[in-house]
Amino acid sequence: MAIEFGTPEWARALEQAINASSEFRNAGSKWGVGFNGTLLFAFEADAALAQGRYLLLRLAGGSCRSAEFAPGPAHSDAGFALRAPFALWRDILAGKTLAATAILTGKLRVDGDKIALLKHAGAHRALIHCVASLDTQFPGA
């Protein structure tokens, strides 16, 4: 049964999916080791999303310690933030746009060390796959 995007239930389901993913466990084994790997995904409001959503993932060593929606577009715990309109995120989750391409062309904006992020592209691709794999009720869908 689809879980509504942006809810605590959805965040918990994502945390479980990440921790069940051998792809993320391997590809993300060095993410957040020796640096702050907490990621803030900013799903910015657009025609399909009335109000922005800000997903905070505490990640280190191939596991997700917590997933929650933050109240605003910034969070003091975040080592990196990735920001894009919701429509672009949907394209990324649908596999129509590579996240790496979106980052490298500036469509997906990064707060933090962009190169550090790109060095771990496999980890982030695995994360995106975890999100895309959740049975989700997205706004406007």
Add this chain to the structure above:
Amino acid sequence: MDRLYRTLQGSIEGVVSTPDQFHAGQSTNFGNLHQWTPRFVVEPRSASDVATVVRFAREQGLHVSTRGAAHSQGRIALSNGGILLSMGSMRGVLGVDPAGLTADVEAGMIWRDLVRHLGRWNLVPRVLTNNLGVTVGGTLSMAGVGVASFKYGTQGDNVRELDVVTGKGELKTCDRERNADLFWGSLAGLGQVGIITRARLDLRRAKRMTRTYYLLYDDLRRFLEDARSAMNGDTWDHLESWASPCPQGTKPVAGKRQVFAKWFYPFHLTVEFDPGSPPDDAKLLRGLAPYDNLYVDDVPTIDFLERMIPIFDLWKRGGTWEHIHAWVETILPWETAADAIESVLSELPPAILVGGHVLLWPAKGKTSRSPLFMRPPGEDLVGFGVLPAIPPRYWEQARPMLDNLSRMTTLMGGKRYLSGHIDFTPEEWSEHFGDQWEPFRALKQRYDPDGILNPGFIPLGADPGSAERR
């Protein structure tokens, strides 16, 4: 018959062909990515022919593009409705000065033919590209890097003098003092300010034999340290390396299982020697720490220089020579090289390298004086080339990965080598040339004010279009 055919053919000694006459291969290059059909293919006999063609084109409002062996992969060595000068018709050795260590050659000279011609004197060009089946004019227009570049710079750094036909149709001789701006603007100048018709090349004396040590590394950073050490001594004559995948099975990538590999780093270190005076292996290899020392190969120097020919023959027999070649070669700063290479290799499916390979070449930035050969600042550099052969049906799938590879290595301070798959935006071109961009544009304006030379690749001139202008 094209209305301009008789006039053009009547004005030169060379041969003019129209689309119904020339080979379809003239409409693409090694990349097999772009298809442009020229209005005329001209095989010039002389520099005078080249100058006549340029003046004719200028009068008639046509573009002129130049083509050597067409080993490039971008929109270059092609013409979309203009005149394509096929320089392979000018492939003579004009003279060799064994005492002065120079050779004068026409621009369409194939490097392999020159190497064989010089064999009688035990002379060789100081730098040779891995692929010897390319032309002198072609590689000088790109820069020309090879396994001796860490000692001698680019092929362009080893040119004494050039004859160049400018975009105004003037034949000029240039060197480091005389018409120096044209000289440096022609080397690594992508044929934008003039067409090289003759080059006087620096040569060196070669020893008759080479010994190559086939070392293997299982750790990139260890390899890079040894590569730097090998460059810094005066021990080695040639350094060549790769990244080679050892498939391990499959793993999920975005949920789909794909083959993944452990990467190894073969490092081939070569010294030349005279028969009867073999090198001291232990002394040469002291201080290097490979994972394995696989093989030691003694071959005549000429065979070493031609070592890639059997590989290319293999690729040709396998059918991959006809695939799309979208090579991404980048010169990286030493500081970011390991991170950049590891990041790329971790994402690279080994199967993409069927009919291709991943090159690594340690380099010294200060061995080059060529202002248009863009490389990162710093003394120690690492060349990194992903050279795939892609079946056309997989191109759309592979392209985003290769484009991201280019963007990522550029973001990490790298400079692309321009013979490969280049699809820069105007902003990326400007960024690539950095502080040389405006001087390059000024040179273009000075020597090719109508923007007729080699359009469609780099947006230097007033007319970035590719089609016939009239």
